[in-house]
């Protein structure tokens with residue numbers, strides 16, 4: 507019997523095989539040039555990404571590269587000049603980095619619930635959480651689908667709040683509520699600042715760490731650039747307290763090769779998601795991802811909800827054990843909400859009304875999702891999932 511090929515949660519090696527020559531050339535060019543820090547590859551990539559995001563001469567989108575997506579979030583809040591005690595409304599159903607930077611800057615995270623369909627921050631909960639100390643809203647475009655940016659921007663405008671979009675999982679996703687494609691806006695370009703990550707497994711991933719901020723505001727762009735460079739725009743003159751956060755030239759060169767493929771990569775993920783949807787369509791214990799018709803979805807993750815609202819984690823944990831035993835990788839994003847993490851236990855914060863978040867942490871499971879998935883691989887994965895659930 508021929509042994510089945512191993513399955514991967516993310517297949518970076520398989521993807522590299524298609525672009526090997528270009529990547530190798532770009533990396534060698536940086537090494538031979540010796541321009542490892544702030545070399546021409548960094549400038550070229552940031553300009554290309556700005557164009558890719560829809561920047562024009564009349565409406566520029568500034569891209570400020572940095573060392574990772576967590577630093578991008580930190581730089582964003584530093585650039586906005588928030589003060590200790592200022593409140594930032596954000597979901598608890600997210601990766602730790604989102605809320606960690608708020609806390610690190612001694613701002614006050616106010617974690618609110620998410621929509622049970624999209625997994626994204628619930629605008630009604632945002633509105634209800636606003637206090638005189640609220641200064642910003644930090645939506646996360648979770649798993650690759652835009653949060654309700656129409657409602658969030660409306661709330662922000664009415665209350666004079668900043669919006670920072672955590673776009674680490676959603677680069678290339680478009681918020682387009684009118685259905686008129688000319689008026690769609692890229693995730694990360696609607697709020698005051700958008701942040702993203704080029705962590706290898708992200709939709710636009712480097713071969714190491716990387717990140718960026720996006721903004722349409724030229725003055726904020728200048729502050730972000732300074733903050734990522736020790737608060738300096740002229741060598742040995744430091745006007746602000748900043749950080750040391752750069753995108754390596756080698757990473758920029760690799761990302762520059764991958765950027766022209768990003769539309770295709772995101773489309774491959776959607777194709778794979780469509781196949782999974784069909785494979786699980788009739789299963790009584792599986793809810794496939796809800797797709798908000800107002801947003802495109804770039805499927806950073808393909809996440810199932812198991813069982814019914816209020817169920818404990820037993821079904822999910824049994825499936826996880828089965829998948830482990832048959833060698834099918836999976837992820838649980840996220841098994842514990844931020845407001846229940848030990849690091850946040852001593853904080854003075856309200857944790858009521860996070861029922862959807864807590865319920866989802868018991869019932870979600872994410873399946874392999876990447877650009878190299880074939881129908882055959884997905885059929886194997888789906889068979890294993892079905893076998894791991896009660897029939």
Ligand SMILES: *Cc1c(COP(=O)(O)O)cnc(C)c1O
Nearest residue numbers: 574575576601603604674703705
């Ligand atoms: C990956 C991720 C980050 C952090 O990015 P790093 O580059 O790993 O620092 C932040 N927020 C979300 C939602 C993420 O998925």
